[in-house]
Amino acid sequence: MKALRKGSVVGPVIGILWLFVIATTVAVMMSFITGAAFRPGLIGTLLVGLGLGLAAFRLNDRWALIGAGAVATFLLMMVGFGPVLTGEGVTFIHKLLCALFVGIGAGWPLQAMLGGHTISEMTRHEFEEVIISFLTGFGYVFFTAIVIIPFYVMVMTSLKSQQALLQNPLDFTLDWDKGWGLFRSYQELFTDFGFGGYLWTSFFISVVTVFVTLLFSVPGAYAVARLRFKGAAAFSRSILLIYMVPMIVVALPIYIVFSMTGLRNSLFGLILIYPVTTIPVSLYMLQGYFRGLPAEVEEAGLMDGLSRLAVIWKITLPLSLPALASVSLYVFMIAWNEFLLAFMLLDDPSKFTLTRGVASLNSSEVPRQHLMAGAVIATVPIMVLFLGLEKFMTKGLTAGSVKG
Amino acid sequence: MTTAVPPKGTGPLAKREARLAWGLLFPTIFSVAMVIILPLLSIFWISIKPIGLADLRPPVPVVREQLRGKPAAAGDTATIEYRLRNSSQDTLIEGVTLSDSFPPGVTVTGEIPEGCKQTGTEFFCDFGTIDPKYNNRMKIEVEVGQEYFDWGGHPKDSEPVVTGTADFILTNGEFTLDNFRRVFDGSEFWSVFGVTLAYTVFGTIGAIVVGLFAALLLNNEFRGQGVLRGLYLFPYVAPVIAVAFTWVTLFDPTSGSANELLIRMGVTQEGINFFGQKPLALIMVIVFEIWRYFPLSFLFILARLQSIDTDMYEAADMDGASPFQKFWYLSMPMLLGILSVVFLLRFIWTFNKFDDIFLLTGGNAGTRTLTVNVYEQAFAVSNIGAGAAVAVVVFGCLLVFSIFFFKFISREEGL
Numbered sequence: 002m003k004a005l006r007k008g009s010v011v012g013p014v015i016g017i018l019w020l021f022v023i024a025t026t027v028a029v030m031m032s033f034i035t036g037a038a039f040r041p042g043l044i045g046t047l048l049v050g051l052g053l054g055l056a057a058f059r060l061n062d063r064w065a066l067i068g069a070g071a072v073a074t075f076l077l078m079m080v081g082f083g084p085v086l087t088g089e090g091v092t093f094i095h096k097l098l099c100a101l102f103v104g105i106g107a108g109w110p111l112q113a114m115l116g117g118h119t120i121s122e123m124t125r126h127e128f129e130e131v132i133i134s135f136l137t138g139f140g141y142v143f144f145t146a147i148v149i150i151p152f153y154v155m156v157m158t159s160l161k162s163q164q165a166l167l168q169n170p171l172d173f174t175l176d177w178d179k180g181w182g183l184f185r186s187y188q189e190l191f192t193d194f195g196f197g198g199y200l201w202t203s204f205f206i207s208v209v210t211v212f213v214t215l216l217f218s219v220p221g222a223y224a225v226a227r228l229r230f231k232g233a234a235a236f237s238r239s240i241l242l243i244y245m246v247p248m249i250v251v252a253l254p255i256y257i258v259f260s261m262t263g264l265r266n267s268l269f270g271l272i273l274i275y276p277v278t279t280i281p282v283s284l285y286m287l288q289g290y291f292r293g294l295p296a297e298v299e300e301a302g303l304m305d306g307l308s309r310l311a312v313i314w315k316i317t318l319p320l321s322l323p324a325l326a327s328v329s330l331y332v333f334m335i336a337w338n339e340f341l342l343a344f345m346l347l348d349d350p351s352k353f354t355l356t357r358g359v360a361s362l363n364s365s366e367v368p369r370q371h372l373m374a375g376a377v378i379a380t381v382p383i384m385v386l387f388l389g390l391e392k393f394m395t396k397g398l399t400a401g402s403v404k405g
Numbered sequence: 406m407t408t409a410v411p412p413k414g415t416g417p418l419a420k421r422e423a424r425l426a427w428g429l430l431f432p433t434i435f436s437v438a439m440v441i442i443l444p445l446l447s448i449f450w451i452s453i454k455p456i457g458l459a460d461l462r463p464p465v466p467v468v469r470e471q472l473r474g475k476p477a478a479a480g481d482t483a484t485i486e487y488r489l490r491n492s493s494q495d496t497l498i499e500g501v502t503l504s505d506s507f508p509p510g511v512t513v514t515g516e517i518p519e520g521c522k523q524t525g526t527e528f529f530c531d532f533g534t535i536d537p538k539y540n541n542r543m544k545i546e547v548e549v550g551q552e553y554f555d556w557g558g559h560p561k562d563s564e565p566v567v568t569g570t571a572d573f574i575l576t577n578g579e580f581t582l583d584n585f586r587r588v589f590d591g592s593e594f595w596s597v598f599g600v601t602l603a604y605t606v607f608g609t610i611g612a613i614v615v616g617l618f619a620a621l622l623l624n625n626e627f628r629g630q631g632v633l634r635g636l637y638l639f640p641y642v643a644p645v646i647a648v649a650f651t652w653v654t655l656f657d658p659t660s661g662s663a664n665e666l667l668i669r670m671g672v673t674q675e676g677i678n679f680f681g682q683k684p685l686a687l688i689m690v691i692v693f694e695i696w697r698y699f700p701l702s703f704l705f706i707l708a709r710l711q712s713i714d715t716d717m718y719e720a721a722d723m724d725g726a727s728p729f730q731k732f733w734y735l736s737m738p739m740l741l742g743i744l745s746v747v748f749l750l751r752f753i754w755t756f757n758k759f760d761d762i763f764l765l766t767g768g769n770a771g772t773r774t775l776t777v778n779v780y781e782q783a784f785a786v787s788n789i790g791a792g793a794a795v796a797v798v799v800f801g802c803l804l805v806f807s808i809f810f811f812k813f814i815s816r817e818e819g820l
Contacts, residue, residue: 033662038669155654170661173662220432225426225430242807245806249759261463274440276436337644340644356646384639
């Protein structure tokens with residue numbers, strides 16, 4: 002075991018493993034960007050990884066390591082044994098870029114992982130630190146890749162044409178000559194498929210859902226948090242049980258009743274159902290927040306002659322604006338993303354919500370880029386909200402993520 | 406200072422407070438009862454009913470009124486025609502009556518059909534019981550007087566009213582156990598159950614392990630940490646429909662980028678049908694589940710990690726603990742509570758998940774879970790009763806889980 006902890010063993014092993022990670026990443030990245038063939042090469046990975054892994058102990062300058070990595074990669078690629086192998090149609094510039102990316106991607110992190118450690122025997126502490134920094138680096142690359150690739154494909158596919166996609170599904174380079182023509186799918190969705198209306202319907206339903214949810218859950222949450230009555234604890238606990246009810250089970254009887262009463266295919270029907278699915282989670286989140294507010298302020302209000310409802314309106318609500326924002330965002334997100342009920346209850350294209358509209362694009366007659374453009378249209382508003390108000394959203398998610 | 410002790414018994418103030426509390430809770434309780442509890446209970450009723458998708462419209466008598474003959478001047482004759490039919494193909498309707506009022510200035514010249522009578526302009530018929538597929542015309546000869554043209558309206562302005570009661574499958578006394586027999590019949594049920602368990606167990610554990618990894622990454626302080634945290638939440642925040650279709654596009658067997666990439670890298674010779682082959686489809690669906698829900702567990706775990714006191718780690722450093730030892734002997738025990746809570750919640754929610762699989766594979770290629778089966782039976786096979794029977798099975802499983810859940814969750818305060 003101790004022999005394994007020698008810097009002269011750890012360095013090369015980490016170097017090779019890391020280079021493998023980087024070579025794969027660069028190959029995948031270059032393939033997705035240029036559409037040409039790139040793949041990791043075994044011999045080059047071994048050679049460069051070995052070299053950099055050993056050099057990282059000596060070269061204490063990260064720029065030197067980056068330079069060495071890039072040059073070695075480039076030279077090996079020229080003779081056909083590079084860490085990244087290229088197929089036909091790869092230009093010289095792309096090869097150069099490739100080598101540069103491998104150099105930066107390998108040199109910098111390896112310096113951070115191994116630099117400053119001794120080439121002779123490491124302590125257990127040092128050894129584990131190296132392993133952890135390797136795993137950390139791998140984690141960042143891995144998570145960033147798995148999150149970005151699907152969204153990248155979604156956006157890029159929506160900007161391509163059907164023939165181009167069939168010819169080379171990897172080629173995501175954009176034809177800039179088209180200018181605004183790039184957005185043809187979006188334009189067609191709005192003019193021919195009525196997506197403007199869907200966008201409005203979704204927005205309207207989500208906002209109404211948020212308001213009705215707050216209207217119902219604020220008094221309820223206040224009662225559970227502040228008032229003393231028999232069954233308060235049991236109630237606040239059993240409200241959690243509502244989360245465990247699968248929507249599909251409830252949707253079946255709702256479908257039957259709505260079919261018989263003619264509420265199917267009406268937005269009013271959806272508005273009857275949506276808030277109820279979010280009231281429990283909202284009540285649960287709000288009561289937690291209300292409990293944290295100082296009761297003295299409210300008692301002072303009561304002493305001064307306010308009624309309970311006036312206390313809620315004039316004291317509790319202004320104090321809990323951040324919580325209301327979190328809850329509203331979370332509820333908005335649930336309503337906006339809701340698919341199952343909209344799918345089951347709406348058949349009339351003039352009344353579709355956005356998610357239902359996107360689902361209707363999933364047929365063999367509609368080209369793929371339209372489907373992806375629809376997906377982008379459904380995703381962008383919620384993402385803008387999310388990025389703009391990330392703090393509230395994260396809070397809402399953590400408190401409410403009991404619901405999946 | 407002594408703590409205040411609440412008085413024994415309920416005084417008038419306490420009673421008023423309790424009344425107010427229930428009043429404030431009433432909207433919530435009422436709506437949840439109507440939309441969640443009531444449908445949940447009705448599932449049991451539906452599951453023992455022989456009901457299909459086509460039975461949802463209760464049979465009704467339908468009538469259409471027409472004035473034939475185009476009267477042009479006073480004294481012309483015309484025909485009022487009622488066409489009555491039974492909307493159902495297999496149920497008879499009892500006590501069918503029709504009532505209508507004739508336009509002014511119309512006098513009946515021909516015979517009044519059997520069972521009908523006329524008082525002034527009011528016209529009433531009693532058909533008794535009409536058979537399934539009943540479809541009959543009834544003609545009444547009339548003469549149109551000047552009054553009719555002065556009136557200027559249209560005979561259809563007064564809609565004929567028909568009534569009748571029919572046996573409706575959801576409310577009659579017919580019960581069956583066929584639905585359950587169909588659900589449990591053969592090996593299909595156990596394969597569905599097995600797929601559900603595999604999906605739930607691996608999906609949950611995978612999402613938690615990956616989420617733990619992500620949380621440990623983001624627990625380091627560095628520039629851009631906020632950006633990465635936001636980015637890693639994307640899969641969960643985006644609408645399921647958008648990301649599911651993106652995955653389907655990405656992994657398409659003929660025109661998917663993932664296959665093209667694998668072919669170019671020399672991993673495979675021809676396109677792999679990721680969502681259409683038997684074991685692979687289930688694996689892909691589980692991978693999707695992990696991808697989509699790791700952000701959730703990572704948020705939970707990160708929140709807990711950041712609330713751990715750093716003193717403990719400093720003490721461990723002084724004692725010479727290695728990084729792995731610190732993780733295993735200090736962080737893990739602190740995380741165990743939140744991990745078990747997340748596990749139980751995710752387990753139940755993954756078990757309930759419907760949208761993801763439905764959108765990715767439609768329940769084909771060995772990915773049909775119980776919830777997808779509810780939809781499949783009720784809408785694809787058009788047998789609502791069988792769908793409800795599967796829903797009852799789902800409900801039973803959940804009941805067992807919730808008992809577990811409450812035993813554990815009550816120990817983990819704060820949630």
